[in-house]
Amino acid sequence: MNRTIESMWKEGFADDSHLTVPKINDLYNRKSQNIVDKLQSMFAVNIKAIMLGGFIALVVMSLIGAPLLGVYINCLLLPLILIAKKELNKSFKLSKGQSSYDYLTSFHHWLKNSIEVYARYYKIAYPMLVLGMAVQGMYSQAGGEIIALLAEKFPTDITLFGQPFYIITAVVLITAIVAKLADALYRFDLNIIYGQQFKKLAELIADMEELRK
Amino acid sequence: MGSDFYQLWILPFAGIIIKICRAYTNSQEDFEDYYQEVCLQIWRSKDNFNQQSEWSTWVYRVSLNVCLTYLKKSKTGDKHIASDTLPDEVIDDSRAFSSDEINQLYNAIKHLSETDRAIILLYLEEKPYQDIADILGSNINNIGVRITRIKIKLNKFIHQEQ
Numbered sequence: 001m002n003r004t005i006e007s008m009w010k011e012g013f014a015d016d017s018h019l020t021v022p023k024i025n026d027l028y029n030r031k032s033q034n035i036v037d038k039l040q041s042m043f044a045v046n047i048k049a050i051m052l053g054g055f056i057a058l059v060v061m062s063l064i065g066a067p068l069l070g071v072y073i074n075c076l077l078l079p080l081i082l083i084a085k086k087e088l089n090k091s092f093k094l095s096k097g098q099s100s101y102d103y104l105t106s107f108h109h110w111l112k113n114s115i116e117v118y119a120r121y122y123k124i125a126y127p128m129l130v131l132g133m134a135v136q137g138m139y140s141q142a143g144g145e146i147i148a149l150l151a152e153k154f155p156t157d158i159t160l161f162g163q164p165f166y167i168i169t170a171v172v173l174i175t176a177i178v179a180k181l182a183d184a185l186y187r188f189d190l191n192i193i194y195g196q197q198f199k200k201l202a203e204l205i206a207d208m209e210e211l212r213k
Numbered sequence: 214m215g216s217d218f219y220q221l222w223i224l225p226f227a228g229i230i231i232k233i234c235r236a237y238t239n240s241q242e243d244f245e246d247y248y249q250e251v252c253l254q255i256w257r258s259k260d261n262f263n264q265q266s267e268w269s270t271w272v273y274r275v276s277l278n279v280c281l282t283y284l285k286k287s288k289t290g291d292k293h294i295a296s297d298t299l300p301d302e303v304i305d306d307s308r309a310f311s312s313d314e315i316n317q318l319y320n321a322i323k324h325l326s327e328t329d330r331a332i333i334l335l336y337l338e339e340k341p342y343q344d345i346a347d348i349l350g351s352n353i354n355n356i357g358v359r360i361t362r363i364k365i366k367l368n369k370f371i372h373q374e375q
Contacts, residue, residue, distance in 0.1 A: 030253050098350070100277055211355045
């Protein structure tokens with residue numbers, strides 16, 4: 001066959017009217033499968049889940065006699081809601097009518113930026129949560145009893161904030177480890193869920209950048 | 214979606230959407246999903262259309278951007294951005310069009326990378342190089358070079374298949 005691809009295309013599609021248009025099924029209520037829309041709805045669900053989680057934490061903590069911890073957890077969650085709302089609003093500026101390169105790069109930038117913002121939050125929030133729980137534990141009745149038992153078994157004259165030094169040392173150590181691992185844990189988790197998408201996006205953008213040189 | 218919008222603004226351009234979606238899918242089921250997603254996104258993004266370009270160019274842009282970032286559900290249930298770039302992943306959807314030559318050509322197009330598929334589809338639709346560069350956000354000088362390479366690849370594949 002010596003026909004050019006141009007002539008194959010032109011003659012094959014000489015009459016577009018014979019193309020079979022797929023049936024449209026309840027398009028208006030269709031759930032989008034676009035990655036941007038999916039992430040947007042995930043962010044929106046996250047905001048609601050965080051608010052609900054905060055409320056549940058407050059109720060549960062109040063019931064077990066630690067209302068301050070409930071308030072503390074809500075204070076930690078508040079910035080997360082604000083971040084999620086801000087990032088969600090930013091995502092609505094991504095127009096699918098941009099050039100493919102602009103669309104993919106703006107999406108990629110938004111995604112990377114969001115991850116950085118969330119990572120910074122978790123780096124602070126996770127250790128603060130551990131610290132809050134530890135402090136609550138130390139000064140609760142049950143915690144006090146456990147510490148008294150430990151102090152009896154491992155007596156010491158060195159105290160910090162009225163507690164045996166090793167308890168405070170352990171709390172500081174655990175908080176430091178959580179602070180150190182928070183960023184890595186968040187990114188590891190994210191990579192498991194979105195690693196393939198990130199790779200694919202990077203490949204597409206790299207290919208398009210070749211065309212821009 | 215208002216059916217008026219579909220009838221007036223999408224249906225007359227269904228040919229464009231069909232041609233693009235076919236190049237990024239390997240089965241009738243996927244094709245229908247992509248087609249509906251593109252229609253949905255055209256409707257959703259209609260307010261962003263600034264009339265600086267033609268509506269058909271807008272349809273090309275949205276269609277390509279949607280196809281490039283569609284989350285395809287795999288057999289395992291995981292969702293991932295559709296990727297069919299590897300030749301061994303291409304399934305022969307050889308009866309998608311009534312013309313055997315077109316089916317053969319599409320089979321070859323599906324062996325190209327996503328970007329190359331977009332370029333060749335726009336080229337075959339007789340879009341000027343400047344328009345192709347604008348739609349993809351690339352440099353016009355590279356478009357010509359890339360098209361030459363793609364055509365060589367396609368011809369080679371078509372002749373191998375014969």
